Amino acid sequence: MTRAIEFSSSLRFERRDLSPDENRRLFGPRAARHGHNYLLEVTVRGEPDPRTGMVMDLAELKAILEREIMRRFDHRDLNDDTPWFEKRVPTAENLALVIRDLLLEALPPGMLDRIRLQPDQDHWVEVVEEAADA
Amino acid sequence: MTRAIEFSSSLRFERRDLSPDENRRLFGPRAARHGHNYLLEVTVRGEPDPRTGMVMDLAELKAILEREIMRRFDHRDLNDDTPWFEKRVPTAENLALVIRDLLLEALPPGMLDRIRLQPDQDHWVEVVEEAADA
Amino acid sequence: MTRAIEFSSSLRFERRDLSPDENRRLFGPRAARHGHNYLLEVTVRGEPDPRTGMVMDLAELKAILEREIMRRFDHRDLNDDTPWFEKRVPTAENLALVIRDLLLEALPPGMLDRIRLQPDQDHWVEVVEEAADA
Amino acid sequence: MTRAIEFSSSLRFERRDLSPDENRRLFGPRAARHGHNYLLEVTVRGEPDPRTGMVMDLAELKAILEREIMRRFDHRDLNDDTPWFEKRVPTAENLALVIRDLLLEALPPGMLDRIRLQPDQDHWVEVVEEAADA
Amino acid sequence: MTRAIEFSSSLRFERRDLSPDENRRLFGPRAARHGHNYLLEVTVRGEPDPRTGMVMDLAELKAILEREIMRRFDHRDLNDDTPWFEKRVPTAENLALVIRDLLLEALPPGMLDRIRLQPDQDHWVEVVEEAADA
Amino acid sequence: MTRAIEFSSSLRFERRDLSPDENRRLFGPRAARHGHNYLLEVTVRGEPDPRTGMVMDLAELKAILEREIMRRFDHRDLNDDTPWFEKRVPTAENLALVIRDLLLEALPPGMLDRIRLQPDQDHWVEVVEEAADA
Numbered sequence: 001m002t003r004a005i006e007f008s009s010s011l012r013f014e015r016r017d018l019s020p021d022e023n024r025r026l027f028g029p030r031a032a033r034h035g036h037n038y039l040l041e042v043t044v045r046g047e048p049d050p051r052t053g054m055v056m057d058l059a060e061l062k063a064i065l066e067r068e069i070m071r072r073f074d075h076r077d078l079n080d081d082t083p084w085f086e087k088r089v090p091t092a093e094n095l096a097l098v099i100r101d102l103l104l105e106a107l108p109p110g111m112l113d114r115i116r117l118q119p120d121q122d123h124w125v126e127v128v129e130e131a132a133d134a
Numbered sequence: 135m136t137r138a139i140e141f142s143s144s145l146r147f148e149r150r151d152l153s154p155d156e157n158r159r160l161f162g163p164r165a166a167r168h169g170h171n172y173l174l175e176v177t178v179r180g181e182p183d184p185r186t187g188m189v190m191d192l193a194e195l196k197a198i199l200e201r202e203i204m205r206r207f208d209h210r211d212l213n214d215d216t217p218w219f220e221k222r223v224p225t226a227e228n229l230a231l232v233i234r235d236l237l238l239e240a241l242p243p244g245m246l247d248r249i250r251l252q253p254d255q256d257h258w259v260e261v262v263e264e265a266a267d268a
Numbered sequence: 269m270t271r272a273i274e275f276s277s278s279l280r281f282e283r284r285d286l287s288p289d290e291n292r293r294l295f296g297p298r299a300a301r302h303g304h305n306y307l308l309e310v311t312v313r314g315e316p317d318p319r320t321g322m323v324m325d326l327a328e329l330k331a332i333l334e335r336e337i338m339r340r341f342d343h344r345d346l347n348d349d350t351p352w353f354e355k356r357v358p359t360a361e362n363l364a365l366v367i368r369d370l371l372l373e374a375l376p377p378g379m380l381d382r383i384r385l386q387p388d389q390d391h392w393v394e395v396v397e398e399a400a401d402a
Numbered sequence: 403m404t405r406a407i408e409f410s411s412s413l414r415f416e417r418r419d420l421s422p423d424e425n426r427r428l429f430g431p432r433a434a435r436h437g438h439n440y441l442l443e444v445t446v447r448g449e450p451d452p453r454t455g456m457v458m459d460l461a462e463l464k465a466i467l468e469r470e471i472m473r474r475f476d477h478r479d480l481n482d483d484t485p486w487f488e489k490r491v492p493t494a495e496n497l498a499l500v501i502r503d504l505l506l507e508a509l510p511p512g513m514l515d516r517i518r519l520q521p522d523q524d525h526w527v528e529v530v531e532e533a534a535d536a
Numbered sequence: 537m538t539r540a541i542e543f544s545s546s547l548r549f550e551r552r553d554l555s556p557d558e559n560r561r562l563f564g565p566r567a568a569r570h571g572h573n574y575l576l577e578v579t580v581r582g583e584p585d586p587r588t589g590m591v592m593d594l595a596e597l598k599a600i601l602e603r604e605i606m607r608r609f610d611h612r613d614l615n616d617d618t619p620w621f622e623k624r625v626p627t628a629e630n631l632a633l634v635i636r637d638l639l640l641e642a643l644p645p646g647m648l649d650r651i652r653l654q655p656d657q658d659h660w661v662e663v664v665e666e667a668a669d670a
Numbered sequence: 671m672t673r674a675i676e677f678s679s680s681l682r683f684e685r686r687d688l689s690p691d692e693n694r695r696l697f698g699p700r701a702a703r704h705g706h707n708y709l710l711e712v713t714v715r716g717e718p719d720p721r722t723g724m725v726m727d728l729a730e731l732k733a734i735l736e737r738e739i740m741r742r743f744d745h746r747d748l749n750d751d752t753p754w755f756e757k758r759v760p761t762a763e764n765l766a767l768v769i770r771d772l773l774l775e776a777l778p779p780g781m782l783d784r785i786r787l788q789p790d791q792d793h794w795v796e797v798v799e800e801a802a803d804a
Contacts, residue, residue, distance in 0.1 A: 270525070
């Protein structure tokens, strides 16, 4: 079961151990500050609860995504307003791994199946969790 | 190989062993009658037939989906006009499991790979079949 | 300036002065109860307010659409749960005219430019308001 | 004839004559730095050239949009890296008016029909040019 | 009221009075044979019929589009299998004008409002009919 | 990490060992020349490079897709202008297998995860590579 949300952040690809020129050489135009509407799709797995017919209550998943993701990343600058990108560059790959870790904490154990994070129309990343018993 | 179709149904989340009030408490606004354009994506697997270059003839798959899915669910009320939701709530999860069972019957053995059922823009479910020899 | 929302309703094409058979002949499968995720796009016109740079505050427009449209149509049956379709069939055309009238009431005079109502992927209607001074 | 492009910018809604607190009260979360993938659709009008069958050569329009829009706004901060938002807030409305002015300059006279600028999935603005002879 | 259909054609930009080399210089890669899934949106205007609540019966419009457009252009080569591009290049503009003429013939007088023809994701053309009494 | 591109080709379903009539019987309307805007999504897998935070540099992947796919298939006729469909029919399945082979050659070993090729809106194919150590 998958739920999609959208958040809006600004960012720049910057390694703080490199000079502005070196960052520009390594990352090209993305070394300058720019922004994205990130589309995030979160998939949880499991059997439907026989009482409700749902793998997970949609309102509950919505509340978790609001609290864990929207409040932290929406209308934020990834480099300056969040603690995760001091030593890592906020590429789609690294941001997806941060989100994966936050959701592994927040969701019941074993429920996170995968996340898909799409910064723009023709580029996205996925992080897939192995099923414990697969 | 995947084919997408769309059908239009009405439904309400309702457990017949509960009172209207209890249903409302359990399911919120979805306890009232509403409707969806369901997007259904059906994926079959296999090697392309050397004669035709196709995993499965598209026209044949289209005919199966017309007969098994469109005729049963399009322009129907899931609760009142189909036999599957007397004891189950027509959540996306439960409807996907009903469709999976209908297609396992109708398709050649081992061909169904997965289905994806999307009731609205930011929410969907998937049912994945294990490959026999995987 | 346009804002898009989505609501989920059930409906049937039915004229109460006709028998079930006559309705079926006139409207085909749409005479049976079915449902849609309606996509509604509401466009307002005007010069941007020099103080805020916006034609209309997005939060204010959102609140109007929530109050006037979502509360009335989302998770409702158009025939049974709303007062507008006793003498009219809830076609996309008629529903769009009802929504137009509700928004002409609720928005500041002269601001409504047009609405676009889309019941499914390949079919939609538009109602365009003439500008007073055009 | 319409061509769509996408650019990625960061921005904050900020009037420099107001304190941070006043900006926050006026603009809410959008007073903080965030970002968008802007979708821009540029429509030119005219009769097809009998020699080429096109209203305007697509490659030429593409070059104009690259030079006038992409170089100025893509991978830029609208407030800090462009000269247009010192006295205006970079709302979608104001950004669309800036782009309209740049394209009126760059396109042959009378060709610009309208632009549509979409900062996110469910919100966009249009600026329509009157035809000289309408 | 608008209905969208999709058809699949092959084509090359070629003026028969020019040599292959001259065509290549004038039209670039599009002088070679290629193909599109054309998305066509046909908009008709009018008041809803009080009997049916529809501007035009959807099934009737569908039948006209099937007969006039799909049979002529779907799974066809625009240059070799249709009579319209002997002296004109099958640009989106010229194809839209051909379709406009076919629909003006086939639809009741005064009903065609506009057509929109989209050869690919980021490029499309529109032909708008003036209302007789506008 | 996935990147999407679009290319435009013409084609016909034709087995050269069969007569035109037999091809028409076997393949229906697709035996005639038609065309598609193919949407191709290429997914590579791996850990993000600690230096750049990316699984693979996007510019590098873009260059490979330009060289291996766009130059070979964009604005080409699959039957007449490419060497792969003399003995195979250019179905989506067979074209996807050709593209898979070209990318297995061009990408670093073990990086190709899967490709998804979509000839039109409601039909697509996927080719998935087994992970070496899975």
